[in-house]
Amino acid sequence: MHPLSANLRLRAVTVILLLVLLSLASVVAAGMIGSVSIPLADLPGALREFISGQPTSLPGHLLGLRAERAATAFVTGASLSLAGVMMQALLRNPLADPYVLGISSGASVGALAALLFMCAAWMVDAASFAGAVAVSMMLYFLARRDLRGGTAAEGGTALLLLTGVILSAGCIALVTLMLSIAPESRLRTMVFWLIGDLSGSPIRWLPWIVLAGGLAFALRAARSLNVMALHAEAAATLGIRVGALRKGLFFCSGLLTASAVTTAGSIGFVGLIVPHACRFAFGPDHRLLVPSATLIGGAYLVLADTVARTIIAPQQLPAGVVTALVGTPVFLYQLHRLRK
C-alpha cells in the first residue's frame, strides 16, 4: 500500500476513536457535575445502576436525570453541526450555517405563535416543525433552479442563498412582531425558546433517527461532497449528479435543523464554529469532517449545557447563551488567523 493511503486511513481511524471517547467522556462529565456533584468514588456504582435501568441511590437518580438531558444536548449539537457541514458544502461557503436559509426562523415563527396562544408543549414542537417545513417548501419552490436535477447543473447557489436570507429576514420580522405584542407573562418563555434552551426538553427518539439518517447520507455522499466542494459545477464532469446531490443536502440539512430546533430552540453558533474548527484541525476532507464534526458538535453542546446549568446555579442559563459567548471569540480568532 502506498504510504500516503495507509497514513490517511490510520489518521482518520485514530481521530474518530478519540472523538468517540471524548463524546462519552463529555456525557459522563455532564452526569457528574451539577449543584450536587457525584464524587468519582460513587461513579461506578451509579453507572451500573443507570445501565441496569433501576436507580436506587441518589447518585444513580442524579446521573440518570442528567444523562437524559446530556443525551438530548448531544443529539441537538450533533444535528446542528452536521447540518452546518452540509449547508457549507451546499452553498460552497465556509461561513454558512444551518440557520442561514431561514429554516430555523420559520421554526421560531411557528413556536412563538404557539407559545403566544398558550398551547401545550407538544403543540409548540409541532408548530415549530411545521414552520421549518413551510419555509423549506417555499425555498424549494422559489429556488428550484439551483436545486434542479439532471446532468447540466448550471450556475451556483446564489439564488438559493439570497432567497433564504430574504425569507429569514421576513420570519425574523414576524418574530419581532410577536415579541412586541406578547403579554409580559409569556415573554420570558418566548425569549428563552429563541435563545435555545435544553431544560425541560424530554428525551425523544425521533431526533436520533433523523441524526442517524442524516449521518448515513452524509457519509455515503462524502466523496461526492469533496468533489463538489472542489470543482463546483464542473463536478458533473467527474460523474457527480450535482442537482441530485444539492437536493439531498438541502433536504437532509433542513430536516436536521428542524429536528434540532424543535428539540431545543434555536441554539446558535454550534452549526457554524464546530464545522469550522474541525476543518481547521482535521482538514476539509468530508470523509473525516462529517463524522468528526458530528461528534464534536454533540460533545460541545453537552459541555456548554453543563456550564449553562452550573455556572450561576441554582439559576440556569439557556445553553444558547453559552455557545454564543464561547463561539464568538473563538470564531473571530480563527477568522483572523485564516486571513493572515
Next chain:
Amino acid sequence: MIGTHQLRLAMGKRTLVDKLDWQVGDGECWSVIGRNGAGKSTLLRTLAGLRQPEAGYVSIDRRALGEWPLQELALKRAFLAQARNDAFSYSVIETVLSARHPYHDNRYWENSDDHQAAIAALAAMEVDHLAARDVRTLSGGERQRVAIAAMLAQDTPLLLLDEPANALDLAHQVSVMSLLSKLCREQRKTVVMVGHDLTLAHSVSSHALLLMGDGRWLAGQVEEVMQPAVLSEYLDHPIETVRHGERTIFIPGSPQ
C-alpha cells in the same frame, strides 16, 4: 471520438454557432479560435455536457451525450474550466485525487493506485513539490497547472480544455502545450482546447475550428484553416505570418 450534429448555440437572442456539423477523430488535437464572446467557452461547456444546446446534439463515440450515464462519461472525457474559485482549503494532492472519483464508486478512501496516478500527474505538471500546499495559497499559474494535473489524473481519452495556457508563464505555456500534443501523438488522446495564442495553437494543433460569433464557423486542418486571410476575417483584425525555420509565427497587424 466526439462530434456535433446540426448544433446551435445561442446566448439570449444572439446565435453564436449555427448548424455545426463537426467530427473530431481519435488522436486529433483541435484548437477553437475566435474573438471574445464568439462562443468558444459555450461550445466547450456544451461538449462537456454542462450546458444543453439550443438545437442539435453532441455525440461521443456515436452515442448522444444525453444517453451516457454521468459516471461512464467521466471516464471518457475530462474538462478544464476557465476559472476556479476555491472555497475550502483543500491541499493540492487532495485536489488531484478528487479527479479519481469516477474510477470507484464503492471505495471510501483512495487507494495506492490513485495516489500513484495523482503523484505522476503532479510530476508531469512540475507541481509535485506543492503537493501538501493549500490550493488557496497558490499563484494563478500554479493553480492552473494543478488543475491540469487533476485532468491528467482523470486519465480520459478525450480532454476538453478552456484556455489551458491561461496565467502560465512562457516556459510552462510551451511545456503544457507540447505535453498535450505529445498525448495526442503517442497515446492517441483527443484534445479540444480554446486558446488565444495563434502561434502556439498552430505549432501543437492538428486541426482548428474558427468561430465567427454570428453562427458562421470553419473547421479543418491547421494548414488549410489557419491562413492569414481567413484568420483576419474571423478575428476582425489583420493577421500576418512569418516563417521562422519550421515554424509559422502569427503577428497581429499594427493599427493604422
